[in-house]
Amino acid sequence: MFLVAVFAYLFVRCHQTQIYMKIVAALTDPAHAGKAKKLGADVIELRIDLYDGDLLKIVKKAKAAGGLPIIITLRSAQEGGQFFGTPEEWMAKISPLLPYADYVDVERQFAVHVPAIRDAGKKIIASHHSGQMVPLYILFVMERELRVYGDIPKIVVTPQGDEDVLELLAFTQAAHKPICTGVMGGEFRHARAMLPLFGSEFVYCHTGIPTAAGQYSVAEFVALMKILGV
Secondary structure, eight states: OHHHHHHHHHHHHHHHSOOOOEEEEEESSGGGHHHHHHHTOSEEEEEGGGOOSOHHHHHHHHHHHHOSOEEEEOOBGGGTSSBOSOHHHHHHHHGGGGGGOSEEEEEGGGGGGHHHHHHTTOEEEEEEEOSSOOOHHHHHHHHHHHHHHOSEEEEEEOOSSHHHHHHHHHHHHHSOSSBEEEEOSSTTTHHHHHGGGGTBSEEEEBSSSOSSTTOOBHHHHHHHHHHHTO
Protein backbone atom coordinates (compact mmCIF):
# COMPACT_ATOMS: atom_id res chain seq x y z
CA MET A 1 0.00 0.00 0.00
CA PHE A 2 2.86 2.38 0.78
CA LEU A 3 4.31 2.16 -2.73
CA VAL A 4 0.90 2.34 -4.39
CA ALA A 5 0.16 5.55 -2.51
CA VAL A 6 3.55 7.04 -3.31
CA PHE A 7 3.33 6.29 -7.02
CA ALA A 8 -0.21 7.66 -7.14
CA TYR A 9 1.12 10.86 -5.59
CA LEU A 10 4.00 10.96 -8.06
CA PHE A 11 1.64 10.51 -11.00
CA VAL A 12 -0.31 13.58 -9.93
CA ARG A 13 2.79 15.57 -9.04
CA CYS A 14 4.64 14.99 -12.30
CA HIS A 15 1.65 16.38 -14.17
CA GLN A 16 1.74 19.51 -12.02
CA THR A 17 5.50 20.17 -12.09
CA GLN A 18 7.91 20.46 -14.99
CA ILE A 19 10.71 17.91 -14.59
CA TYR A 20 14.22 18.79 -15.77
CA MET A 21 16.11 15.61 -14.92
CA LYS A 22 18.67 14.14 -17.29
CA ILE A 23 19.21 10.45 -17.95
CA VAL A 24 22.86 9.53 -17.51
CA ALA A 25 24.10 6.38 -19.22
CA ALA A 26 26.82 5.11 -16.87
CA LEU A 27 28.98 3.00 -19.15
CA THR A 28 30.87 -0.07 -18.02
CA ASP A 29 31.62 -0.53 -21.73
CA PRO A 30 32.64 2.72 -23.46
CA ALA A 31 31.77 1.16 -26.82
CA HIS A 32 28.11 1.65 -25.85
CA ALA A 33 28.30 5.46 -26.21
CA GLY A 34 26.45 5.50 -29.52
CA LYS A 35 23.90 2.99 -28.26
CA ALA A 36 23.24 5.15 -25.19
CA LYS A 37 22.28 8.11 -27.35
CA LYS A 38 19.95 6.02 -29.51
CA LEU A 39 18.23 4.63 -26.40
CA GLY A 40 17.49 8.13 -25.12
CA ALA A 41 20.31 9.09 -22.75
CA ASP A 42 21.01 12.79 -22.27
CA VAL A 43 24.51 12.44 -20.79
CA ILE A 44 27.21 9.76 -20.79
CA GLU A 45 29.25 8.85 -17.73
CA LEU A 46 32.60 7.24 -18.50
CA ARG A 47 33.64 5.19 -15.47
CA ILE A 48 37.33 5.22 -16.28
CA ASP A 49 38.21 3.30 -13.10
CA LEU A 50 36.57 0.29 -14.80
CA TYR A 51 38.46 0.52 -18.12
CA ASP A 52 41.66 -1.09 -19.29
CA GLY A 53 43.82 0.27 -22.08
CA ASP A 54 44.60 3.74 -23.41
CA LEU A 55 42.11 5.98 -21.57
CA LEU A 56 42.65 8.93 -23.89
CA LYS A 57 41.75 6.88 -26.97
CA ILE A 58 38.78 5.35 -25.17
CA VAL A 59 37.37 8.71 -24.12
CA LYS A 60 37.95 10.35 -27.53
CA LYS A 61 36.18 7.49 -29.28
CA ALA A 62 33.22 7.55 -26.87
CA LYS A 63 32.86 11.31 -27.22
CA ALA A 64 32.80 11.06 -31.01
CA ALA A 65 30.41 8.09 -31.07
CA GLY A 66 27.91 9.42 -28.55
CA GLY A 67 27.92 13.11 -29.32
CA LEU A 68 26.53 13.73 -25.82
CA PRO A 69 27.89 15.63 -22.81
CA ILE A 70 30.46 13.53 -20.97
CA ILE A 71 30.96 12.98 -17.24
CA ILE A 72 34.43 11.67 -16.42
CA THR A 73 34.37 9.60 -13.23
CA LEU A 74 37.34 7.96 -11.55
CA ARG A 75 35.57 6.42 -8.55
CA SER A 76 37.68 5.57 -5.50
CA ALA A 77 37.54 2.21 -3.76
CA GLN A 78 36.35 4.00 -0.61
CA GLU A 79 33.18 5.04 -2.45
CA GLY A 80 32.51 1.87 -4.39
CA GLY A 81 34.90 2.14 -7.34
CA GLN A 82 38.15 0.56 -8.49
CA PHE A 83 40.63 3.42 -8.08
CA PHE A 84 43.11 2.86 -5.25
CA GLY A 85 45.55 5.73 -5.80
CA THR A 86 46.40 9.06 -4.21
CA PRO A 87 44.84 12.43 -5.10
CA GLU A 88 47.92 13.19 -7.20
CA GLU A 89 47.57 9.91 -9.09
CA TRP A 90 43.85 10.61 -9.53
CA MET A 91 44.58 13.97 -11.17
CA ALA A 92 47.30 12.46 -13.35
CA LYS A 93 44.66 10.17 -14.88
CA ILE A 94 41.99 12.88 -15.15
CA SER A 95 44.10 15.69 -16.60
CA PRO A 96 44.71 14.35 -20.14
CA LEU A 97 40.98 13.64 -20.51
CA LEU A 98 39.71 17.10 -19.61
CA PRO A 99 39.44 18.38 -23.21
CA TYR A 100 36.74 15.74 -23.83
CA ALA A 101 34.82 16.17 -20.57
CA ASP A 102 31.87 18.40 -19.82
CA TYR A 103 31.66 17.37 -16.15
CA VAL A 104 34.14 15.78 -13.78
CA ASP A 105 32.94 13.79 -10.77
CA VAL A 106 35.06 14.86 -7.79
CA GLU A 107 34.93 13.19 -4.38
CA ARG A 108 35.90 15.34 -1.40
CA GLN A 109 39.29 13.65 -1.04
CA PHE A 110 40.18 14.90 -4.54
CA ALA A 111 38.75 18.42 -4.18
CA VAL A 112 42.23 19.95 -3.99
CA HIS A 113 42.34 19.59 -7.79
CA VAL A 114 39.07 21.45 -8.46
CA PRO A 115 40.78 24.80 -9.37
CA ALA A 116 42.71 23.13 -12.20
CA ILE A 117 39.56 21.41 -13.46
CA ARG A 118 37.64 24.70 -13.35
CA ASP A 119 40.47 26.44 -15.22
CA ALA A 120 39.84 23.91 -17.99
CA GLY A 121 36.24 25.11 -18.15
CA LYS A 122 34.62 21.97 -16.75
CA LYS A 123 31.68 21.67 -14.35
CA ILE A 124 32.13 19.81 -11.08
CA ILE A 125 29.85 17.07 -9.75
CA ALA A 126 30.83 17.02 -6.07
CA SER A 127 30.01 13.49 -4.99
CA HIS A 128 29.62 11.47 -1.82
CA HIS A 129 28.57 7.81 -1.67
CA SER A 130 27.62 6.20 1.63
CA GLY A 131 26.97 2.55 2.43
CA GLN A 132 24.45 3.63 5.07
CA MET A 133 21.62 6.12 5.48
CA VAL A 134 22.59 9.66 6.46
CA PRO A 135 20.33 11.54 8.93
CA LEU A 136 18.26 14.29 7.34
CA TYR A 137 20.05 17.17 9.05
CA ILE A 138 23.42 15.74 7.97
CA LEU A 139 22.20 15.59 4.38
CA PHE A 140 21.69 19.35 4.45
CA VAL A 141 25.13 19.89 6.01
CA MET A 142 26.67 17.61 3.37
CA GLU A 143 24.92 19.51 0.59
CA ARG A 144 26.41 22.81 1.75
CA GLU A 145 29.89 21.30 2.09
CA LEU A 146 29.80 19.76 -1.38
CA ARG A 147 28.43 22.93 -2.96
CA VAL A 148 31.48 24.85 -1.68
CA TYR A 149 33.57 23.24 -4.41
CA GLY A 150 30.99 21.72 -6.77
CA ASP A 151 28.40 22.94 -9.24
CA ILE A 152 26.14 19.94 -8.60
CA PRO A 153 26.29 18.09 -5.26
CA LYS A 154 25.69 14.36 -5.73
CA ILE A 155 24.68 12.46 -2.59
CA VAL A 156 24.07 8.72 -2.76
CA VAL A 157 23.01 6.81 0.36
CA THR A 158 21.81 3.33 1.32
CA PRO A 159 18.29 3.40 2.84
CA GLN A 160 17.43 0.85 5.51
CA GLY A 161 13.66 1.24 5.29
CA ASP A 162 10.77 3.16 3.74
CA GLU A 163 11.21 5.98 6.25
CA ASP A 164 14.72 6.57 4.94
CA VAL A 165 13.40 6.76 1.39
CA LEU A 166 10.83 9.35 2.46
CA GLU A 167 13.55 11.41 4.15
CA LEU A 168 15.70 11.29 1.03
CA LEU A 169 12.75 12.39 -1.10
CA ALA A 170 12.03 15.24 1.31
CA PHE A 171 15.65 16.33 1.26
CA THR A 172 15.77 16.23 -2.54
CA GLN A 173 12.66 18.39 -2.79
CA ALA A 174 13.86 20.94 -0.22
CA ALA A 175 17.55 21.18 -1.20
CA HIS A 176 18.93 24.02 -3.26
CA LYS A 177 19.07 23.18 -6.93
CA PRO A 178 20.76 21.73 -8.81
CA ILE A 179 21.11 18.61 -6.68
CA CYS A 180 21.62 14.95 -7.54
CA THR A 181 20.51 12.22 -5.15
CA GLY A 182 20.49 8.45 -5.42
CA VAL A 183 20.47 5.15 -3.59
CA MET A 184 22.91 2.25 -3.43
CA GLY A 185 21.75 -1.34 -3.70
CA GLY A 186 18.76 -3.01 -5.26
CA GLU A 187 16.39 -3.24 -2.29
CA PHE A 188 15.00 0.27 -2.71
CA ARG A 189 15.41 0.45 -6.46
CA HIS A 190 12.07 2.24 -6.80
CA ALA A 191 13.65 5.31 -5.15
CA ARG A 192 15.80 5.75 -8.27
CA ALA A 193 12.60 6.41 -10.22
CA MET A 194 11.12 8.73 -7.57
CA LEU A 195 14.06 11.02 -6.88
CA PRO A 196 14.10 12.79 -10.28
CA LEU A 197 10.43 13.66 -9.79
CA PHE A 198 11.39 15.45 -6.57
CA GLY A 199 14.18 17.45 -8.18
CA SER A 200 17.25 15.25 -8.67
CA GLU A 201 19.21 16.58 -11.65
CA PHE A 202 20.51 13.23 -12.89
CA VAL A 203 19.34 9.62 -12.86
CA TYR A 204 22.12 7.10 -13.52
CA CYS A 205 21.15 4.16 -15.74
CA HIS A 206 22.96 1.44 -17.70
CA THR A 207 23.13 0.13 -21.27
CA GLY A 208 23.95 -3.49 -20.54
CA ILE A 209 25.95 -4.13 -17.39
CA PRO A 210 25.05 -1.84 -14.44
CA THR A 211 27.79 0.17 -12.76
CA ALA A 212 25.82 -0.22 -9.51
CA ALA A 213 23.23 -2.65 -8.18
CA GLY A 214 19.64 -1.59 -8.76
CA GLN A 215 20.20 0.65 -11.79
CA TYR A 216 17.48 0.76 -14.43
CA SER A 217 18.54 0.42 -18.03
CA VAL A 218 18.24 3.57 -20.13
CA ALA A 219 15.46 1.91 -22.13
CA GLU A 220 13.55 0.96 -18.97
CA PHE A 221 13.78 4.45 -17.56
CA VAL A 222 12.73 6.14 -20.79
CA ALA A 223 9.70 3.83 -20.90
CA LEU A 224 8.88 4.52 -17.25
CA MET A 225 8.97 8.29 -17.75
CA LYS A 226 6.68 7.94 -20.76
CA ILE A 227 4.20 5.97 -18.65
CA LEU A 228 4.28 8.73 -16.04
CA GLY A 229 3.90 11.37 -18.72
CA VAL A 230 7.18 13.13 -17.94
